[in-house]
Amino acid sequence: MANVRFDAVRKVYPNGHVGVAGASFDVADGELLVLVGPSGCGKSTLLRMVAGLEAITSGTLSIGGRVVNDVAPKDRDIAMVFQSYALYPHMSVAENLAFGLKLRGQPKAEIAARVAEAAQMLELGAVLDRKPGQLSGGQRQRVALGRALVRQPQVFLLDEPLSNLDAKLRSGMRVEIARLHRKLGTTMIYVTHDQIEAMTLGQRIVVFRDGEIQQIDTPMALYEQPDNLFVATFLGSPAMNVLRGTLQRDAAGEGGGWRFVVDDGLSLALGAAPLPGDWHGRTLDLGIRPEHLQPTGHGDAALSPLVEVVEPVGSEVFVNLRIGDHALVARLPPERVPVPGETLPLRIPVERVHFFDIDTGTRLAH
Ligand SMILES: Nc1ncnc2c1ncn2[C@@H]1O[C@H](COP(=O)(O)OP(=O)(O)OP(=O)(O)O)[C@@H](O)[C@H]1O
Numbered sequence: 001m002a003n004v005r006f007d008a009v010r011k012v013y014p015n016g017h018v019g020v021a022g023a024s025f026d027v028a029d030g031e032l033l034v035l036v037g038p039s040g041c042g043k044s045t046l047l048r049m050v051a052g053l054e055a056i057t058s059g060t061l062s063i064g065g066r067v068v069n070d071v072a073p074k075d076r077d078i079a080m081v082f083q084s085y086a087l088y089p090h091m092s093v094a095e096n097l098a099f100g101l102k103l104r105g106q107p108k109a110e111i112a113a114r115v116a117e118a119a120q121m122l123e124l125g126a127v128l129d130r131k132p133g134q135l136s137g138g139q140r141q142r143v144a145l146g147r148a149l150v151r152q153p154q155v156f157l158l159d160e161p162l163s164n165l166d167a168k169l170r171s172g173m174r175v176e177i178a179r180l181h182r183k184l185g186t187t188m189i190y191v192t193h194d195q196i197e198a199m200t201l202g203q204r205i206v207v208f209r210d211g212e213i214q215q216i217d218t219p220m221a222l223y224e225q226p227d228n229l230f231v232a233t234f235l236g237s238p239a240m241n242v243l244r245g246t247l248q249r250d251a252a253g254e255g256g257g258w259r260f261v262v263d264d265g266l267s268l269a270l271g272a273a274p275l276p277g278d279w280h281g282r283t284l285d286l287g288i289r290p291e292h293l294q295p296t297g298h299g300d301a302a303l304s305p306l307v308e309v310v311e312p313v314g315s316e317v318f319v320n321l322r323i324g325d326h327a328l329v330a331r332l333p334p335e336r337v338p339v340p341g342e343t344l345p346l347r348i349p350v351e352r353v354h355f356f357d358i359d360t361g362t363r364l365a366h
């Protein structure tokens with residue numbers, strides 16, 4: 001087992017494109033760290049640098065305290081699982097699992113023992129004689145995992161290993177990977193663009209955008225205290241509601257109520273919110289998560305949007321709302337399902353509101 005340390009690790013492709021703009025962070029020994037971000041943000045580039053499949057332009061990468069910038073992939077003691085499985089089609093499952101070990105000249109008995117262990121752990125015992133073409137997608141993915149497992153590496157690298165699976169299988173395999181990690185205790189770096197996968201699997205998550213780290217923290221800390229608007233809207237489904245407007249304090253002065261004026265048709269009453277006095281007149285982005293919009297009586301509603309579309313998902317209901325030009329989503333318990341066409345008076349608990357600087361996107365403390 002080993003930790004992985006990134007120190008200003010940067011990748012510039014030969015055509016000048018900056019894949020990773022300089023990343024510094026540590027993956028602890030035994031940690032399951034998830035790297036998440038939209039397509040093209042540089043996740044695979046970063047992982048491939050750890051694997052040694054991509055040269056590092058500058059900075060230092062260490063595995064287990066050893067600088068590996070110039071160490072060949074096969075000498076890094078890592079194993080990588082790809083989205084595309086990359087199984088050998090003409091070999092049986094057992095041969096696929098054994099292949100890497102054979103190549104390294106491991107003794108036959110040792111290979112057999114490791115293959116048997118991996119097959120048992122991943123429940124592949126019944127399909128060891130089949131070819132990959134005779135397996136389901138989930139079984140193929142398990143063989144790909146097994147092939148990494150038998151190597152007993154210091155670090156596992158997984159690049160979108162579940163994205164070829166259907167939704168149900170994916171959530172099943174997610175649990176399996178978490179279980180595997182708990183059992184083995186091996187350091188894992190897991191790349192995905194799926195924020196649900198990141199939230200459910202990661203002990204810590206690195207949020208990536210355009211080659212740059214946005215924030216590193218535990219899933220709940222990222223969700224509750226996002227550093228900026230990008231992190232706030234990337235994590236969470238449905239996404240956080242965002243409105244741009246100007247804060248105004250009623251003439252009543254100190255202790256008076258605050259309003260957030262979006263436009264002529266929409267002005268949110270925030271009540272006697274404990275906001276810095278000098279925010280009066282400031283234009284900001286206001287963010288509120290769908291689960292924090294609270295149905296209320298007409299008397300103390302901050303806004304009364306029109307219900308447009310209702311999406312019941314069983315355990316809860318996503319209610320798509322419209323007010324003027326603005327679309328919002330509320331996430332409500334299934335007890336009372338609103339009907340399209342009705343107005344839904346909502347309260348905005350100010351302690352649940354986030355404010356973001358409109359130029360930098362930085363979340364402002366209040
Ligand atoms: N060999 C290359 N030469 C130039 N640019 C490249 C090369 N390989 C990748 N890129 C670019 O670098 C950026 C990061 O690519 P990367 O594959 O790391 O993204 P990603 O986050 O893994 O995306 P996805 O979620 O789609 O897999 C992309 O804009 C990509 O087009």
Ligand SMILES: [Mg+2]
Nearest residue numbers: 043044045159
């Ligand atoms: Mg990728």
